[in-house]
Amino acid sequence: MQPIEKCVLAALLLGCVLQTAYAIKCWDCRSDNDPKCGDPFDNSTLAITDCHQAPELEHLKGVRPTMCRKIRQKVHGEWRYFRSCAYMGEPGIEGDERFCLMRTGSYNIFMEYCTCNSKDGCNGAALQKSSFLSVCLGTLVVGLVAHFLRK
Secondary structure (H helix, E strand, C coil): CCHHHHHHHHHHHHHHHCCCCCCCEEECEECCCCHHHCCCCCCCCCCEEEHHHCCCCCCCCCCCCCEEEEEEEEECCEEEEEEEEECCCCCCECCECCCCEEEEECCCEEEEEEEECCCCCCCCCCCCCCCHHHHHHHHHHHHHHHHHHHC
16 A cells, blocks of 8 residues: 555545544524524624534633523513523533423513524524535545546
8 A cells, every 4th residue: 555545545534533522602682682692593793603612601610601592481471581691501402402491480471481502593593514424425536536646
């Protein structure tokens, strides 16, 4: 086996074996500051936040955000929406992101708390990220092209 072929093979194996750690990205807004944060959600002027860059919280030392969250509150008849990175909890109810925790309190207060980690921006409009399979296929194609261009 030629040295270039060994390099191509090593790159292919490395690309298919190693998985890249992704930090989830979430929408970060409040409808009391920006009406576009409400439902229907309009992210045309909102920036998405890389949760890896989110600050460490004083009361949660050492805990990093791993999910997105969306909170919908009805207080005194007015709906409010909050979208941000989530530091604790699990996605949805028993891992099913289609379901959210709901609470009702006194004084006409209602709250719905949703968490997700299935994709970037899952607490609003959807953004797709590359799957592990597409990374492997891309690495394979690059390796094959490099191999045949060498000949």
